[in-house]
Amino acid sequence: MTIAEAQEQIIRLKREHGICILAHSYQAREIIEVADHTGDSYKLSVAAAGDEKSVAIMCGVRFMAETVKLLSPEKTVYLANADAGCPMADGLSAERLRAAQAKYPGCVTVCYINTTAEVKTLSDVCVTSSSAVKIIRAMPETEILFVPDCNLGAYVAAQVPEKTIRLISGGCPIHAAVSADDVAAARRAHPEALLLVHPECVPDVTSRADYVGSTSGIYDFAVSSEKKEFIIGTEISIAEHLQYARPDKKFYPLTKKLMCHNMKLTTLMDVYNCVLTASCVREADKQITMSPETIMKARRCIDEMIRLGGK
Ligand code: SF4
Incomplete structure (x- = not known):
């Protein structure tokens, strides 16, 4: 075939x-x-x-x-x-989250959407990479435990300094592998290009970028910008998709390391x-199944995100 x-x-x-x-x-x-x-x-x-x-x-x-x-x-x-599977989501078990909550009892728990349904059942609010700053600003609470991505959490903490944001180790191994040296090499190779990066990258990388945003934020920025060349600091497919969308522009992956094998x-x-x-055949064993209780509990943090203005 x-x-x-x-x-x-x-x-x-x-x-x-x-x-x-x-x-x-x-x-x-x-x-x-x-x-x-x-x-x-x-x-x-x-x-x-x-x-x-x-x-x-x-x-x-x-x-x-x-x-x-x-x-x-x-x-x-x-x-x-x-x-x-996703190593970031799978790296945070319910037990690990409970231990972190016990360590920071005064905090509300904000989970990134890149978490298992089980972790969502234990979280108060869910966020996406595009909504995280807005949602955390909108929350009345000032003490926050942010899981599981410490790089996205550090980025949010820098944008919302009025809140105390506790982090645990964890994150996307693909984005976290990008270094300031990779940025320097890409800048040397493409001196006219703007650098657009995902907030799952380490602070050493996000602090050197011209734009920091979610995958869709990077995509929209690059498509609508008047500039013609871009270094794309998120998974390598996005540079390829952008090239199809705007063949009149040039898109360079920040590094070949940015490939998610999962x-x-x-x-x-x-x-x-x-x-x-x-x-x-509608084989039952291949379907995603959850108990009604898990669905109800895990949905609450997503509903809270929507209530706080997330989309
Ligand atoms: S890029 Fe891959 S490893 Fe990283 S968060 Fe996405 S699915 Fe997980």
């Missing part, structure tokens, strides 16, 4: 069986092309909730499929490759096999 033939079959099957395909922006082009919705994890969960189809397939990592299920408990949700685990044939599974 060729890529084009696989894509044709996926599109036919998803239409015939009422299946919605969600592709995170870090997925490969051939997967993005067959998706109904693309974007970051929260945007995909909201899009799935607003989509009338009763089955959703997430092409991304496990916490993203869980978030789809939290916002659409009535839907059947699959993860296209069941082995695709995101790249999902192949087009995984999507094809998942669409086949979803359309024929």
Whole structure:
């Protein structure tokens, strides 16, 4: 089967069986092309909730499929490759979070959306990388335990100095691997380019950037800017997607280290096999399942984010 033939079959099957395909922006082009919705994890969960189809397939990592299920408990949700996990989300267990909460008893817990559903059940407010600063500013509380990404947490703390933000070790190993030396090398190679970076990068990197923002923030900034060259400091796929969106501009990955192998685990044939599974047998063991109690408790921190103005 060729890529084009696989894509044709996926599109036919998803239409015939009422299946919605969600592709995170870090997925490969051939997967993005067959998706109904693309974007970051929260945007995909909201899009799935607003989509009338009763089955959703997430092409991304496990916490993203869980978030789809939290916002659409009535839907059947699959993860296209069941082995695709996120080291940042998986690195924070409920036990570790409980220990941190015991250490900082006066703090409310703010979790990044890149967390398991179990961790969300123990959190007060959820944030995304684009909403974190706004939400934490809007919260009445001044003592905050921010988990699990200490780099995003440090970035937020610098923007909201009036609050005390406690951090624990943890974060995205892909973004955290970028160094100030990588920035210097990219600046030397592309002296005319603006540097746009994700707040999951270390402070040594974010402090040297021309723009710091979420994946969608970086994308929108680069597309709409009058500038013509950009060094992209987030997962390597974004530079590629931007190049398709604006062939008149130039986009350079900040470093080749910015490749998430967990995101790249999902192949087009995984999507094809998942669409086949979803359309024929609806195999229960491949679905994302949670107890009604977990869904109810984990949703509360997302609802609180929405109440505080997060989108
Ligand atoms: S890029 Fe980082 S946060 Fe995103 S899925 Fe990969 S490891 Fe997790």
